[in-house]
Amino acid sequence: MNSRLTPEDRLQQHGDDFYELLMKTHEGLEFEQSAAVNARLVLILANEIGNLDILAAALARAAEE
Amino acid sequence: MHYENRQYPFKTPPELKGEAPGKYSVAIIGAGPIGLAMAIDLALHGIRSIILDDNNVVSVGSRAICWAKRTLEIFDRLGVGDRMMEKGVTWKVGRLFHGEKEVYNFDLLPDEAHKMPAFINLQQYYAEEYLVDRVNDFPDFIDLRWLSKVTGEDIRDDGVTLHVQTAEGDYQIEADYALACDGAKSGIRNRMGLRFEGHTFEEHFLITDIEMAEPPFESSSPERWFWFKPPFHSGQSALLHKQPDDIYRIDLQLGPDADPIEESKSEHVIPRLRQIVGDREFKIDWVSVYSFTCAMLERFVHGRVIFVGDSAHVVSPFGARGGNGGIQDVDNLGWKLAAVLKKEADPALLDSYDEERRHGAIENIMNSSRATSFMTPKSKMEAVFRDAVLNLARDQPFARHLVNSGRLSVPCSLEGYPLQTPRTTTRGLAPGTPCPDAPLEGGWLLNKLGGEFLLLTIGEKKAGKVLPGIRELHIKDNPDVVAHYGENMIYLIRPDQHIVAAFETSAAEPEALDAALARAMSKPVLETIR
Numbered sequence: 001m002n003s004r005l006t007p008e009d010r011l012q013q014h015g016d017d018f019y020e021l022l023m024k025t026h027e028g029l030e031f032e033q034s035a036a037v038n039a040r041l042v043l044i045l046a047n048e049i050g051n052l053d054i055l056a057a058a059l060a061r062a063a064e065e
Numbered sequence: 066m067h068y069e070n071r072q073y074p075f076k077t078p079p080e081l082k083g084e085a086p087g088k089y090s091v092a093i094i095g096a097g098p099i100g101l102a103m104a105i106d107l108a109l110h111g112i113r114s115i116i117l118d119d120n121n122v123v124s125v126g127s128r129a130i131c132w133a134k135r136t137l138e139i140f141d142r143l144g145v146g147d148r149m150m151e152k153g154v155t156w157k158v159g160r161l162f163h164g165e166k167e168v169y170n171f172d173l174l175p176d177e178a179h180k181m182p183a184f185i186n187l188q189q190y191y192a193e194e195y196l197v198d199r200v201n202d203f204p205d206f207i208d209l210r211w212l213s214k215v216t217g218e219d220i221r222d223d224g225v226t227l228h229v230q231t232a233e234g235d236y237q238i239e240a241d242y243a244l245a246c247d248g249a250k251s252g253i254r255n256r257m258g259l260r261f262e263g264h265t266f267e268e269h270f271l272i273t274d275i276e277m278a279e280p281p282f283e284s285s286s287p288e289r290w291f292w293f294k295p296p297f298h299s300g301q302s303a304l305l306h307k308q309p310d311d312i313y314r315i316d317l318q319l320g321p322d323a324d325p326i327e328e329s330k331s332e333h334v335i336p337r338l339r340q341i342v343g344d345r346e347f348k349i350d351w352v353s354v355y356s357f358t359c360a361m362l363e364r365f366v367h368g369r370v371i372f373v374g375d376s377a378h379v380v381s382p383f384g385a386r387g388g389n390g391g392i393q394d395v396d397n398l399g400w401k402l403a404a405v406l407k408k409e410a411d412p413a414l415l416d417s418y419d420e421e422r423r424h425g426a427i428e429n430i431m432n433s434s435r436a437t438s439f440m441t442p443k444s445k446m447e448a449v450f451r452d453a454v455l456n457l458a459r460d461q462p463f464a465r466h467l468v469n470s471g472r473l474s475v476p477c478s479l480e481g482y483p484l485q486t487p488r489t490t491t492r493g494l495a496p497g498t499p500c501p502d503a504p505l506e507g508g509w510l511l512n513k514l515g516g517e518f519l520l521l522t523i524g525e526k527k528a529g530k531v532l533p534g535i536r537e538l539h540i541k542d543n544p545d546v547v548a549h550y551g552e553n554m555i556y557l558i559r560p561d562q563h564i565v566a567a568f569e570t571s572a573a574e575p576e577a578l579d580a581a582l583a584r585a586m587s588k589p590v591l592e593t594i595r
């Protein structure tokens with residue numbers, strides 16, 4: 001586990017709401033379209049985070065199978 | 066040990082002996098967990114009822130097995146909580162698997178400040194048996210009639226006539242109110258032509274109870290195991306947990322194309338179970354195939370006919386919100402209907418049951434739909450996300466909380482609904498909150514609250530702040546209570562143990578308490594003249 005990532009759950013009670021919203025965003029899309037939505041989302045969130053160390057840690061963890 | 070269903074006898078009712086017993090206050094259609102609990106709650110409020118059931122046994126097969134904390138608290142108020150706790154299984158360790166691998170495990174530590182655990186596992190037939198025994202404690206208040214099928218009804222503005230069919234002949238009874246507790250396939254709902262629409266999930270679930278002496282767990286304490294993409298069958302998920310009498314519940318999610326009848330044949334079931342439990346000896350106790358629907362009525366109160374439990378709303382079982390939600394309906398309706406029948410409140414009070422419990426049902430349906438969606442990804446991308454969550458759940462706490470194999474039934478807040486006095490302070494608990502339990506000297510807070518309106522004072526007590534005819538409870542120097550409820554607070558508590566008004570003691574004027582009580586009974590609140 002990479003220590004740069006936030007150890008606590010920051011979504012708290014909004015976790016299920018967020019997940020539902022995420023699924024709704026992808027509803028009815030072709031897989032390719034969904035992948036494009038995800039790419040845009042990653043880029044937007046990267047800017048929201050705005051910290052290269054954290055982003056590097058997130059990328060490393062996401063790359064783990 | 067296999068459960069032997071008791072056969073309850075048919076007794077010739079007075080109506081078939083040529084006697085005319087007159088009119089009943091409440092007729093309950095259906096002696097499932099909801100109808101039985103309803104009659105007990107009404108009896109505790111001094112209301113007589115008659116229950117009609119088309120059958121003469123409690124639930125065949127175990128069906129509901131998870132009973133949540135709030136349900137156990139309600140059952141405790143009704144007088145069956147201790148028996149359920151004594152028999153039920155409380156598990157602590159949960160394990161989550163993805164394919165062959167264990168993703169993580171967790172320990173459910175009991176909350177020492179509450180009498181009841183987060184939930185217990187107990188077969189529905191035991192819950193119903195205990196309720197039937199409890200019904201028999203009220204021979205003057207509850208007339209439970211087995212093998213008596215309701216086949217029709219005439220509904221008027223001032224009551225209902227039910228048509229009852231029995232082996233010895235048909236008869237009719239008159240009641241002020243009829244409570245439809247006749248389950249998901251409610252006959253009266255169909256005859257009234259009420260819309261009951263919702264979402265049906267395509268997947269079938271094979272639900273099996275097996276009897277097995279040797280536990281599959283490493284330690285002797287019971288666990289709950291949940292698999293996404295289990296290695297032992299092609300479906301998306303599987304679940305194993307323990308019930309009393311060495312019975313284990315195993316749910317296998319079958320694909321949408323699976324043939325349910327074929328799948329429930331033992332030649333298909335046994336090899337799968339073998340892969341879960343190894344060569345331990347086991348016997349199949351009950352097998353059933355279900356597909357699940359989430360649906361609810363647009364209104365639960367239709368004049369003199371009121372829908373309670375599965376007849377009003379059905380959910381998929383992930384999160385165990387069916388029976389648990391229905392017991393909360395009972396809790397909410399019992400005191401209101403009693404107050405209306407005793408002419409202490411206007412029938413308008415019943416509208417609050419409709420609003421508050423529809424809110425509960427919507428929340429239950431939302432939660433169980435979300436769990437079902439997580440377990441049955443509808444598209445390739447949904448499956449990708451689900452697998453990503455499971456991957457991250459290995460070490461990321463936030464992802465563990467996104468894993469959704471059912472969100473356990475918890476009571477909803479009634480904040481903002483009309484009976485509750487809007488917040489007067491940000492301290493303590495908000496009106497609408499179900500009262501959290503706390504240990505008291507020699508007992509528990511919820512047991513002390515009981516089932517009537519109550520004025521709860523915490524900390525300093527001030528003279529003059531009373532409500533005539535309302536029981537009072539004063540708690541001082543109890544840090545467990547203060548931790549939840551705050552210091553120097555006065556609460557008006559509803560008979561269903563929800564906070565209906567909250568004041569800081571210094572600000573609780575007697576007129577405000579009077580107004581809060583009137584509001585809680587849905588009475589017009591008179592402007593006080595100063």
Ligand SMILES: Cc1cc2nc3c(=O)[nH]c(=O)nc-3n(C[C@H](O)[C@H](O)[C@H](O)COP(=O)(O)OP(=O)(O)OC[C@H]3O[C@@H](n4cnc5c(N)ncnc54)[C@H](O)[C@@H]3O)c2cc1C
Binds near residue numbers: 119213247375391
């Ligand atoms: C596989 C499975 C697992 C589940 N797991 C859980 C769980 O873990 N936790 C949970 O809380 N819930 C669970 N549920 C849901 C739970 O079983 C139901 O919510 C619960 O039984 C509803 O109770 P009820 O009294 O409203 O209806 P029912 O239990 O269906 O009872 C209705 C009664 O009415 C009678 N009746 C019907 N028609 C008539 C008539 N015309 N005249 C007279 N009597 C009539 C029936 O004989 C029956 O006795 C599960 C359900 C299933 C199928």
